[in-house]
Amino acid sequence: MPTQAKAAVIDEITERFQKSSAAVLTEYRGLTVTQLTQLRRSLGAGSSYAVVKNTLTKRAADSVGHTDLAPLLNGPTAIAFIEGDVVEAAKAIRDFARANPLLVVKGGVVEGRTVSPAEVTALADVEPREVLLAKLAGAMKGNLTKAAGLFQAPLSQVARLAAALQEKKPAEGDAPAADTAAADAPATDGTAADTPTDTADAADAAASTD
Numbered sequence: 001m002p003t004q005a006k007a008a009v010i011d012e013i014t015e016r017f018q019k020s021s022a023a024v025l026t027e028y029r030g031l032t033v034t035q036l037t038q039l040r041r042s043l044g045a046g047s048s049y050a051v052v053k054n055t056l057t058k059r060a061a062d063s064v065g066h067t068d069l070a071p072l073l074n075g076p077t078a079i080a081f082i083e084g085d086v087v088e089a090a091k092a093i094r095d096f097a098r099a100n101p102l103l104v105v106k107g108g109v110v111e112g113r114t115v116s117p118a119e120v121t122a123l124a125d126v127e128p129r130e131v132l133l134a135k136l137a138g139a140m141k142g143n144l145t146k147a148a149g150l151f152q153a154p155l156s157q158v159a160r161l162a163a164a165l166q167e168k169k170p171a172e173g174d175a176p177a178a179d180t181a182a183a184d185a186p187a188t189d190g191t192a193a194d195t196p197t198d199t200a201d202a203a204d205a206a207a208s209t210d
């Protein structure tokens with residue numbers, strides 16, 4: 001690939017990282033064009049699923065501070081760039097992977113934080129934001145200051161707080177445990193791949209039209 005063309009690809013991937021609230025890296029080896037199209041459509045409006053070149057993606061990831069993604073960029077790689085509802089997209093990826101085991105989630109980035117495959121799955125299990133926040137606000141028994149802060153909290157912070165509350169499992173009416181979990185919740189920081197199979201070649205061509 002000519003240097004100018006490589007630079008254009010790097011710029012495009014960099015822009016996708018910057019515009020997306022989350023990016024989930026996957027291995028797609030063996031999946032058909034039809035299957036990948038189904039996954040792409042299930043991610044929701046504003047999201048995309050694209051086959052990428054590992055070496056160029058590493059350079060793009062480095063340029064936006066995602067150097068931790070380098071170990072994940074090996075073998076056939078496709079990335080779901082999510083600009084819509086992160087939880088709904090994570091659910092779509094989880095459900096697709098269950099029905100199509102050839103899709104392997106490698107990890108990704110959620111609101112600037114590198115996450116593991118297990119964390120992507122955990123994110124898929126998070127209740128809708130409105131429901132979760134209502135429960136957390138109720139658990140705080142009228143502590144409006146903390147409740148107001150939660151309504152402004154990034155999704156990843158809310159998910160970690162929910163996990164903390166689940167681990168503590170406070171008894172009904174035990175407000176201090178919820179308060180402690182809220183206080184403990186950390187603040188968020190505001191290559192070509194090997195030549196793919198015939199189905200992957202077709203997937204690459206299909207993904208490039210996004």
